[in-house]
Amino acid sequence: MSTITKEASQSSYPPILPKDFNGNQPKTIRLYPLSNYTFGTKDAQPEEDPSVLARLKRLEEYYQVNGMRRTCEGVLVCHEHNHPHILMLQIANAFFKLPGDYLTQDVEEIEGFKARLNERLAPVGTQFTGEGVNDEWQIGDTLAQWWRPNFETFMYPFIPAHVTRPKECKKLYFIQLPRSKVLSVPKNMKLLAVPLFELYDNTARYGPQLSAIPHLLSRYNFEFVDENGQVVACTPGSGLADGSRPQTKVLAGGDEDVKMEPNGDAASDHTLS
Known part of the structure; x- marks a missing residue:
């Protein structure tokens, strides 16, 4: 830490507050601490296709019968040390993806998406009881x-000019997590809490879709709430609560710790869903 930064962080002088700068701002989002949530595991959910080529082939078969495929994924946000973290899945110690999946042709968008979220993250049976189980x-x-113009892996945040019939549209939705919630992850996956700074400008590891999430969330202001329900920081904040550095955490699932080395081989499942 530089001398200037250190002195500023320890200064006894009050900050100089600017005039109001919240014009046309979306509503402020309240984020609850990671420790408020309960995490467990449930039966494995094997992937439908053994390879990328097989998945593209299934997409083509779907398109021939039903037209463009609709895919829904959720951006679930909480905080650790007053820094936003995104909950995401890691599959086979290699691929990262947001919770959600494609919708069948006969279901309504939002209700179908909720069913997909429950399939991935809702607890089963009597594994958990009490507050936050069936919220x-x-x-x-x-x-x-994001649009898939052809039966290929790459997707775009726009429809290319020459494309009139995209093969898939993937929508990312902001999921407002309640004060507490119980989540269960399939045993063959891991549920991770990934800080925004880890995602930002990190297409090499997470791909263009996931690394764009910090940009997508920058439109919001956040209130950071502690375990007692008190707002302890807000945007713009005062830095980390106790000087700790946020890092990706394995919350549930998997047999090994996630590898987050700078040149690791973990990658995003940004190509398919």
Whole structure:
């Protein structure tokens, strides 16, 4: 830490507050601490396709019968040390993806998406009881739309000019997590809490879709709430609560710790869903 930064952080002088700078701002989002949530595991959910080629082939078969495929994924946000973290899945110690999946052709968008979230993250049976077990998902704003113009892996945040019939549209929604909630992850996956700074400008590891999430969330102001329900920081904040550095945490699932080395081989499942 530089001398200037250190002196500023320890200064006894009050900060100089600017005039109001919140014009046309979306509502402030309240984030609850990671420690408020309970995490468990449930039966494995194997992937439908053994390879990328097989998945693209299934997409083509779907398109021939039903037209463009609709995919929904959720951006679930909480905080650790007053820094936003995104809950995401890691599959086979290699691929990262947001919770959600494609919708069948006959279901309504939001209700179908809630069912997909429950399939991935809802506890089963009597594994957990009490507050936060069966709380309804609060589906917020659409944050982004990604388009697959052809039966290929790459998706775009726009429809290319020459494309009139995209093969898939993937929507990312902001999920407002309640004060507490119980989540269960399939045993063959891991549920991670990934800080925004880890995602930012990190397409090499997470791909263009996941690394864009910090940009998508920058439109919001956040209030950071502690375990006692008190707002302890807000945007713009005062830095980390206790000087700790946020880092990716494995919350549930998997047999090994996630590898987050700078040149690791972990990658995003940004190509398919």
